[in-house]
Every structure is written in C-alpha cells, then in structure tokens.
Amino acid sequence: MTTTTATPSPAATTSQSVRQQQWREFWFYFSASKTAVAGLVFLIGVILVALFADFISPHLPAEQYREFAEIPPAWMEGGQMRFFLGTDYAGRDMLSRIIHGARLSLLAGCIVVLLSASIGIFLGLVAGFKGGWVETIIMRVMDTIMAVPGLLMALVLVALLGPGLLNAMVAIAITYTPSFVRLARASTINEMNRDYVTASRVAGAGPLRLMFISILPNCMAPLIVQGTLSFSTAILDTAALGFLGMGAQAPLPEWGTLIAENRDLMLSAPWTVTFPGIAILLAVLAINLMGDGLRDALDPKLKRS
Amino acid sequence: MFKFLFKRLLVLVPVFFGVTLVAFGFIRALPGDPVEVLAGERGVTPERHAELMAQLGFDKPMWQQYLSYVGDVLQGDLGTSLITNRPVVEEFFELFPATAELGLCAILFAILLGIPAGIIAAVKRGSFVDQGIMSLSLVGYSMPIFWWGLLLIILFSNTLNLTPVSGRLSFLFDVEPVTGFMLVDTLLSDEEGSFWNALHHLVLPSVVLGTIPLAVIARQTRSAMLEVLSEDYVRTAKAKGLSPVRVIAVHALRNAMITVITVIGLQVAVLLAGAILTETIFGWPGIGKWIIFSVFSRDYFAVQGGLLLIAVSVMAVNLIVDLLYGLINPRILH
Secondary structure, X not given: OOOOOOOXXXXXXXXXXXXXXXXXXXXXXXXXXXXXXXXXXXXXXXXXXXXXXHHHOOOOOOOOOHHHOXXXXXXXXXXXXXXXXXXXXXXXXXXXXXXXXXXXXXXXXXXXXXXXXXXXXHHHHHXXXXXXXXXXXHHHHHHHHHHOOHHHHHHHHHHHHOOOHHHHHHHHHHHXXXXXXXXXXXXXXXXXXXXXXXXXXXOOOOHHHHHXXXXXXXXXXXXXXXXXXXHHHHHHHHHHHHHOOOOOOOOOOOHHHHHHHOHHHOOOOOHHHHHHHHXXXXXXXXXHHHHHHXXXXXXXXXXXX | OHHHHHHHHHHHHHHHHHHHHHHHHHHHHOOOOHHHHHHHHHOOOHHXXXXXXXXOOOOOOHHHHHHXXXXXXXXXXXXEOOOOOOEHHHHHHHHHHHHHHHHHHHHHHHHHHHHHHHHHHHHOOXXXXXXXXXXXXXXXXXXXXHHHHHHHHHHHHHHOOOOOOOOOOOOXXXXXXXXXXXXXXXXXXXXXXXXHHHHHHHHHHHHHHHHHHXXXXXXXXXXXXXXXHOOHHHHHHHHOOOOHHHXXXXXXXXXXXXXXXXXXXXXXXXXXXXXXXXXXXXXXOOHHHHHHHHHHOOOHHHHHHHHHHHHHHHHHHHHHHHHHHHHHOHHHHO
C-alpha cells in the first residue's frame, strides 16, 4: 500500500520529474482499461452538464407549463420536441429538471466524500500515530457507527437534525467516516516503522509534519479508491433519502426526490419516474467503472512489473 | 471453539454499549426537553411537566439516567411506543419474521444465481460470457433499488399482470400466524392456493432486495475462484486426470467458499438497509416500513428501540457468520 512507484527514498526525491513520472505511470495503467476511461469521460460529461446547467437546460427547472402537463417524451405518441423527455404533473420539463438535478446529486456526492474523508483520514492518522487509549476510543466509536446499517443510521440522524439536503449529506458523511478511519489507520501503522519515517523523526520533524507530510502521501492509494467508491454510494444514498422524503425537499429537482414526487404518476406517466432513475444509474455506474480502473491502476499487488 | 466464541463476544461488548449510548443520546439530543418532545404540539401545564419529568426519570443526573436505561435494556424493556402504547420489543418481534422471510428469500436468490454466475465467469475468464456477467453485476451494484422496484412493478404487476403490487398475502385468505413466516404459515393452514399467493407476493421484493447482494456475490465468487484456480493443488488435481467438473466443484469451489461466505455475511447489514426501501415500495409489513413510519410519526421510543434491536441483530448475525467461517476454515480458530 505504498506509492505507485518504487522510488527508493521519497523524502529525498520528490521533485517535479518524479511526480510527472508517477502521473505517467498511473495513466498508463489506468488507460489500459477502456471501461474505466469510458466511465471517466462520462463522468466529466455529467460534471460539465452540472456546471453549465443554466445554459444547457431548455427550460427553467421550476417553470410550470400547466397546459402541457404529463406530455410523453418526444419519440412517443403525443410527444413534443420542446419537452424532449416529457413533462411531469405540473407541466415541468423533465429534461431540465434532471439536468439541474445533476448539480445537486454531484454536489451532494462531493460534499459527503470531502467531509467523511477529511474527518476520517484525520482520525485514522491520529489513531495510528498515537496508539494507546486515543486509538481505542476512536476505533470503538467507529465500530459503533458501523454496527448500525448505514441508511438506518442516516435516517435516525436526519430524524434528529430535521429533513433537508444539507442534513442528509451530513448524516451520510457520518456513516461513511469509519471506513476512511480504518483504512488510514491501517496504512499509518504500516508506514510508521519505515526508515523514511524514522529518518524524518530523527531530523526533528514534529508529529503534525510526520503525520501529514511524511506518512499521509504514502497512504493515499487505498484512500483514493475508497473515496471514489464512496462518491457513487453517496449519490445513491442521497437519492434514497430524497426518495423517502428525508433528503432534499420538493421542489428541489434532486434525482431521488424527482422519483418520489412523481411516484403517483408511475403508471399513467412512467417516464417521469424512469428517466431520473436512469440518470442515477448511469452516473453511479460511470463512477464505479472509474473506481474499478483506479483500483487496478493504484494497487501495486495487481500490477505487472 | 468456545474460546473463539468467547473472544468474539468480548469484542462485541464495547460495541453494544456504544450502541446503547447512541440510542440513549438520540432521545436526549432532540431539540427541546424530552417531555416537550413527547407531548408534541398539545403542550402540558408546568405541574404536569414536572410530574412527567420525574416519572420518566429525566430529572436525575445524566449518568444515572444512562445506567437505568442500560439496566432496562438488559431486562428487555425498550420503552413503549407513543403511537400504539405497546412495548417496542413486542412490536419489533411481531414484525421481525416478515423482514427475516424477505431477507432470507433475497439472499437465497442472490446466492443461487450469484455463485454459479461467478463460477462460470471465472472458468470462462476473458470470454464474452465473462464480460457479460461482470458488466451485468456492475450494473446491479450501481442500481438505485427503490427505482428498480418501481420499474419492476410497472413491468410485472401493471403491464404483464403477473405479480401483486404490495403486501404479503391477498385479503381473500385468512391464515393463522403461527411462525410469522408466511410461506410456512400458508402451508400449515388449510386455505387452498394461499401458499402460491404468498409466493407471488414474495418474488418481486426478493428480487429487488437481492439485486445488490447478487452483484457483489457474483463478483467476489469470480475473484475467489480465479485466485484458487491458479493454486498448486488445483493444478495437481488437473494433472491427476480428474474431470474438469470435479476439479472445479470439489477442489476449487470448497476453498473459494471461504471468501464467499464472508462476503455473504457482510451483506446482512446491506440487506437490512435495503429492507427499509424495499418494504416501503412494496408495502411489506416488516421492520423497515415500521421504522420509517416511526420516524415520520415522531414515535421516538420506537425509533430508539428499533435502532438498538437492529444493531443487535446485525451483531448477532455477524457472530454466527464468524462461527460458520471458523467451522469451514479451522485455521482461524487458533
């Protein structure tokens, strides 16, 4: 679980060229998997759509064309090119709502990963570095969080904080923290006895410098993979909470919320439920494809020499 | 074996107390003081307020409250539901068989399809079949199951009229609950056709709930088999001239199962989380639907008790899986 390259002493040679070399080697292994690259390209596409949602979407997401309620998609009978993916019960354009929903779902995924990874990595480093009772307390707290199924824990936390997208993100982030803590702790313990850490300690580096500048960069590989996989499950869990009415609240066009608000139309206007689901599935699938490629590229055990 | 069991139990003790602390903290962390929360919008007079605080023990110091809570929990008293006025434990165990039945059917579906799919993918590594199975399993793994459930209802219940939309059994049948498992109860009863009816109700929810475990089991079986197939003893078995079926079924599969069983054990928490969504979609009267209802109706004692009981169930199942694992792979007992 060290860096991607077998640099003899990273402390001495972290120069520009080594970084470039690492990058190139990483890209060499990553691009070997066509599906992983396809996932990455699709994800970049979704990110662009989310960023430029205001320019791309044909209508405003909340604009109600009352006289055009429940219009089917363009290729079905009675469909119109104006509303390419059809409209919902209030005559809102599904395509525009899904495009704007990409923004919320990606943002939720990002925030959950950033929150859980930063807290988790910090606690994991401290637990691995300090040991003793600090480690025991941190790890027992994490065990407790893990004993409750994630979605249930998130539900209970949302019940406590009140429903809403922000609270849902915080709740989900808490349930994801333990896996980052465990990974970071395991890698830290693994790295602690290496020569470069001892050397850095002898040279007078303080604990913070040791933890964040010496040890952390060498533990990144598994954490990056975990981060990617958490990103996709975070989008799924945010949508699930939205579907249950505990996450983003209508009229926000979050993908899960879209499915929930159109659930009553599921039989008369199935497109209002189908397309938001396809959006979730494709986004999550793309991230998972990319995550698989990342794992293969970053995992030194699988790498052919 | 007993030493192993004891050690595993010892590890669970701090986790159990951790979970009681979370459940205890849940009620205390709600905004407003507990009596106000429980009284809701009706409000209470100051005298009644003080009386209730004393009655429920909320006027004592926090550590005393916690100790008496743990004491109650260990005696099986998890409080009373604010909605139905019945003990939470009683409600939980009444609904538990429905969730257990659904969960068992889902995991059975996942195992029966996932293990053969994983074996075929591993044996035919790199082939079209392998790529197909692996792509499908990645799609399954990425599936928003609440949407998947709705999609299957649109297709099978509405368009094809093959399965019922919700519930466990048609109202036409009157079946005495004996075990709580509908499949067993309908077989025990003399209601003609009720078993088939119950089975029909079970199919879609089981498929929906089993989808993610199926994907995970297929993927893990494949990688476990690939690892085992490259081992020396498999090469030896092949070199001895044993038939390919025997090599795969006896020599390789038995060793690959060690990994697969661990993976199946890890799916229990996934199943319980998935049950919340699946039961909501299919109107399945189990724990998942109950806990959602409790959250929405602000039945805080039910949420608190449900949280604790579900966590304990997950711990219990994980313990059983650990023991099974020990039986299959005696090396880890020591």
